[in-house]
């Protein structure tokens with residue numbers, strides 16, 4: 001099958017190895033994170049070819065990003081090395097045993113210089129799916145224009161568009177974001193939102209109703225994630241609400257991307273809605289029960305592992 005194309009900003013992730021305020025931390029563990037490339041990794045692990053397009057700094061951390069994605073089998077041939085600024089950083093602080101705090105060093109980073117000219121339009125038109133998020137349009141006007149062109153190109157070629165709302169409050173205010181996010185929702189086929197993001201888009205109501213209300217904006221498949229409570233979906237006219245797969249939660253960051261990857265991996269194969277949703281929920285469970293934004297995402301042959309009771313030993 002042809003590749004799923006993802007587009008956005010990927011950063012080096014520095015995770016505090018200790019529970020402490022960042023100013024007292026002695027050790028940071030180096031990794032890589034970016035919502036769209038996380039989804040690409042999730043898809044690859046489930047056997048769906050995926051590519052990530054974006055800009056990284058022309059520096060060692062930029063190479064680290066490319067190497068990490070390549071090691072996961074993600075196609076990075078469209079990555080641009082940009083020498084105008086260093087690779088962006090995401091820092092994860094374990095402020096208390098139960099609370100993680102994330103700070104970004106991405107203002108004016110390579111992702112903000114993404115522009116329409118960076119896109120390979122023929123490649124987008126030949127993809128099986130385009131996946132973008134609401135992070136990129138908040139990075140800069142040129143990045144927003146690139147997102148618009150990618151969506152326009154996909155739609156003109158009948159390539160379905162998947163959109164994860166991913167509101168980042170440090171990048172823009174709700175007043176700026178909401179009209180833009182609603183507009184992007186209206187040009188997508190599949191939409192992923194947390195309950196809070198769904199409330200931004202259509203107001204506070206039951207998640208099931210939110211999913212249906214978002215579908216009225218345009219997308220035929222809408223998924224509203226509810227954390228430990230599972231997800232509500234409105235899929236081709238049918239409402240579904242399913243509980244999460246119960247697992248110990250070690251790190252909730254990345255769960256939404258795992259969920260999206262799981263759903264899309266089945267959706268691109270025209271799997272029934274229930275199958276798409278259950279795969280998404282299983283992937284979310286993998287993500288939260290392993291530290292790291294995407295490290296724990298499942299490979300295709302591991303998916304049912306989370307159905308086993310907690311504590312069971314598989315041998």
Ligand code: KDG
Pocket residue numbers: 009033034035036038090135168253254255257293
């Ligand atoms: O929450 C998972 C991702 O979104 C994270 O790994 C990267 O925060 C991120 C971003 O803005 O791309």
